[in-house]
Amino acid sequence: MKVLKFGGTSVGSVENIKKVIAILQQQSETSKIAVVVSAVGGITDKLIEAGELACNKNPDYVVKYNKIWSIHNEIIEELFKNIEDDETVLELQTELVENIGTKLNELRSLLNGIYLINELSPKTKDKLLSYGEYCSSTIISYILKALRIDAALKNTQELIITDSVFNNARVIFEQTNKNIKSYFKNQKQTITLLPGFVSKSTNGETTTLGRGGSDYTASIIAAAINAKEVQIWTDVSGMFTTNPKLVKQASPISELSYQEAIELSHFGAKVLYPPTVMPVLRKNIPIVIKNTMKPEAIGTKITSTKKSNGISPVTGISNIDGIALLTLQGNGMVGIPGFSKRLFETLAQEKINIILITQASSEHSICFGISESDAIRAKEAIDTVFEFEIALQRLEPILSETDLSIIAVVGDNMKSHQGISGKMFSTLGKNNVNIRAIAQGASERNISAVIHKNDVKKALNSLHEQFFEIKTKQLNLFITGVGNVGERLIQQINQQNAYLKKNFKINLRVVGLSNSRKMVVDEDGIDLKNWKSHLNNGETASLNEFFNHAKNLNLRNSVFIDITANTEVAYIYPKYLKESISVVACNKIACSGDIHYYNQLKELSRRYNASFLFETNVGAGLPIIDTLNHLVTSGDEINSIQAVLSGSLNFIFNNFNNNTSFFEIVKQAQAEGYTEPDPRIDLSGIDVARKILILARESGYQMELDDIESNYFLTEEAMKSNTVEAFFETLKQDEGYYQKLYEDAKSKEYQLKFVAEFANGKANVGLRQIPEGHPFYNLEGKDNIVMFYTKRYPEQPLIVKGAGAGADVTASGLFADIIRIANN
Known part of the structure; x- marks a missing residue:
């Protein structure tokens, strides 16, 4: 026999209920099945809202109630629409409507009572919430009967017996198991429908097993009858490597151990309610998580053992939001026994669950994580208990931090792999995720860290990339x-x-x-x-x-x-x-x-x-700064640097001659993208001065731009021009001056180059006449060249040469920097 549980989304619409019925028909062909169903999707929240409105004397609770009524009746009407009418079907539909109507009238009376007495106790809340599961299981049982499918409905409250702790009751297993075994021993129908989540106390009062308790219901029944397996049908294809809503690369986990499932569900994997595992673990009954919308998907199988995925020792990464971190600290704790006992007893008395604990070996502080909703109550209670020690300044008042989350890396095989925690924390550190607290058990199955809630998405993506994406x-x-x-x-x-x-x-x-x-x-x-x-x-x-x-x-x-x-x-x-x-x-x-x-x-x-x-600051796409950095970091010392660093100026002086005007060449350089939109930046020499300054600084020298000696070649009128248009006008007017510069160099068979030099802590830039045979002499087009004279290259310099201007090469330099970051 198998036990199947369908969550609220699975029974949240007519279309989904039809899918559930198809699954039940298929599975019931080979064996009997017990089917646990949650309330119709969203109904539990609506019941809570209606109860709170009634408790607050808000008459709008009636609106919520009417919505609950209409949702159920619309589902009934739509489901019976596609069933061929006959006398039996009509009788079943009429009977179902009356049955649900009676229950919802009870619900209305309960809400009216809450409104009148202005109170919603835990006991009343459990009774209120029980209506959701009752209605959904009743509807599906009647539909199965109308489809001539052999099915019966059993009220789980007659089977599962608990204590009287309302909202999260503790199961009394001896009596519960006896009830379940007795019922199913005599059960003849192929399919048994059971409402999840609800139970009954030893006093006969309605109790619930906590939000998510329908999973637990299925597990309790499976363990009692030694079922072949438990299937948890939901709206996702199993448990994922991490939260797929936050990490798009997350993928389903095909196999999990019981212990891994417990850890992941405890730390935020909402697909499975944490207590679910315990009953079936003792009987070694597998849990299979399946997707109602994609029943063909493999899903996740949870057993006592599992095969390694062969990719990572980490099985999954989960998170819990809404965490508060409380710290009890003070010199009065050191070496004094009993502080932890008093602290945790106080929290237990307040029924506050502790999610994470960590304590420094110095015994100076104890840090623990709890739900943010409990933070104020916890602080008040602890400060009261330790009032005497706080007054004597042996302890500090409890420190409470909120807006936090816990992330947890989980895996059975983590213990046998070194460096998991190192990878985890270095990955978070590289992405500026500050860790507020860390906890790791001796089993090394779980490494948990408390971080700010705003960093959760980045943390999960970073860790998933590290452990699951094969280094992408x-x-x-x-x-x-x-x-x-x-x-x-x-x-x-x-x-x-x-x-x-x-x-x-x-x-x-x-x-x-x-x-x-x-x-x-x-x-x-x-x-x-x-x-x-x-x-x-x-x-x-x-x-x-x-x-x-x-x-x-x-x-x-x-x-x-x-x-x-x-x-x-x-x-x-x-x-x-x-x-x-x-x-x-x-x-x-x-x-x-x-x-x-x-x-x-x-x-x-x-x-x-x-x-x-900032590689492109000097030489566009040329690896000039990168080369310099490698020299310096490897222990070399820079003696001097000689360079032609302006591709635009080199282009201009390589193409300027007595057959073309200086104005025309500068215009051409601007049009072809070799100069800045404002060519004064290039021709003034300030751009080259900035470049040699950057190289000097990267060589380890503390220099300012004013320390660079600049020998400008432009005329005084060009330097004073206020606009680009005015600048170009000066170039036309002073053509004779620029032709003279050219003729003077030509007469000596020299080339004009705008050169930058750095040596002995000093730097200068200016137009130079370069003789034949010099490495700068044959520098073509828009090329740059840099010569590094160093301790290792004292006579024959290390030369970097190539295109130093243009959109494509500059973009490639930026691209190279991006890849350097990716490889870091």
Whole structure:
């Protein structure tokens, strides 16, 4: 014989009830079955609401009651609609309507009584809630009879006997088991319908087994009759590796041990009511969790032993919300016995359940987690019990923290694997998830941590990625500045994403996009094929609101990417880093601004374990900063740096001659995207000065931009121009001056290059005449070149050379920084 339990969602609609009936027909073909049903989905909540309204003298309880009445009657009407009418069916329908009507009239009288006496006691609440299960089981039993299916209805209150602790009664198993065995011994029908959740005290009063008690009912019956298995039919395909509502990659667990099921259900896996396991565990009866909407799905099987999944020693990750953490501490506790006894006795007397306990070996403090709803009552009771010690300052008043959650990593095989807790806590730390308390049993089957409730989603996703996704790492990108370079970066991400997933287990998702006018954020990732339309239809852009979106989403492995030249954007980096959101900057302002700000960003990056990368600040996509960092971290010392660092200036001077005007070449460089939109930034030399300053700082020198000696080649009128248009006019007017620069170099067979130099703690930039044979002489097009003279490369420098300007190579440099973060 099997015992099947169907939850509220499974009997929550006519369509679902039909699916339940199909399952019962199929399973009853091979054996007898006992079927435990919950109240129709949502009815239990409506009963509670109606009772509370009546208790509060709110006449709207009648509205709730009417809704309960109409839901049941509509279900009856719809179910009988599709059954071929005959005299028996009509009689059954009439009888059912009268039966349910009588029960609901009793319910109405009970609510009226609650309204009149203005009280809803635990005893009355149990009686109130019992109507939900009674109605659903009665309806299904009559439908089965109308379909000529051999079925009987048995009131569970005649079988399960409990004490008189209302709302969560304790089963008296000796009498209960005797009742169940006696009934089923003589039961002839193929299907027996039983209301779940409800029971009766030894005094004959209605009691309940707690919310979720229908699972427990099924388990109690199965254990009593030595059933072949218990099937828990619900709206999900088994227990999942973690909460699928918070982690999209969560997957069903095919097998669990009883102990794992207990741990997961205790720590928030709501598919299974925690006490359910105990009765069947003793008899070694399997529990199978199935999906009513997808009966073909394998589901989860819970037994005494299970096979390893071969992927991870961790079986599942669960969470409990609404936790308060209370701490009793003080020097007066050290070495004094009895404090724990008094503390826990106090909580027991208040009927407060302890979810988690941890105590420091110094005995200076005891920390425990309870339901947030019990926090105030617990604090008042404990402070009262320890009033004397608190008055003498031997103890501090109990400290209570709320808005917390517990996450738990569970698995039978964790004990035989080293480093599980290390992986768990390092993963949380990398994602800036602060741990308030930790608990781990000697069995090592469960490692629990208390965290802030806002970090739960990020924590579950991070841990699931670590333990279940075969090292696939997801990065969530927030990009501001989607002009020429930004557009190319998005194209590259869209183009390479499948390749990265397949070959490097990296999943890049663009979650936020912003330009100076509009911004769009989508937690599920923006469709990169239509990102422009999404952005155009987005909300008004705001730097602070864009940051707030990134902060509030609190996604794991988040990265902010700045592809602007905006000062305001550059000074928002600390906000991101403090939230452990990495920063990738194309913008040079932050790293070449005030030295204290540069150092602050470096420190924040270290403190909050968030990368701060800016490879494209120097040389676009060339690995110049990366190469320099490798030299320094490996112990090499920088003697000097010589470089051509402006792809735009190199392009200009490689193409400028006596057959073209300087104005025309600068215009061409601007049109082809080699210069900034404002070419004065490039031609003034300030951009190159910023770059050599960044290289000097990365070499370990504390320098400011004012320390860079600049030998500008522009005319005084060009330097003073207030607008781009005015600047271009000066280039036309001063063409003779620029031609003279060219002719002077040509006469010596030299090339004009704008060069940056750093040596002995000093740096300068300026236009130089480069002789033939020098490494800079044949530098083509928009190329950059950097020569590092170091302790290891004193005579023949380490040279990095290649394209140093252009949207594609700059975007590829940003892309490389993103991949560095993914590989970190």
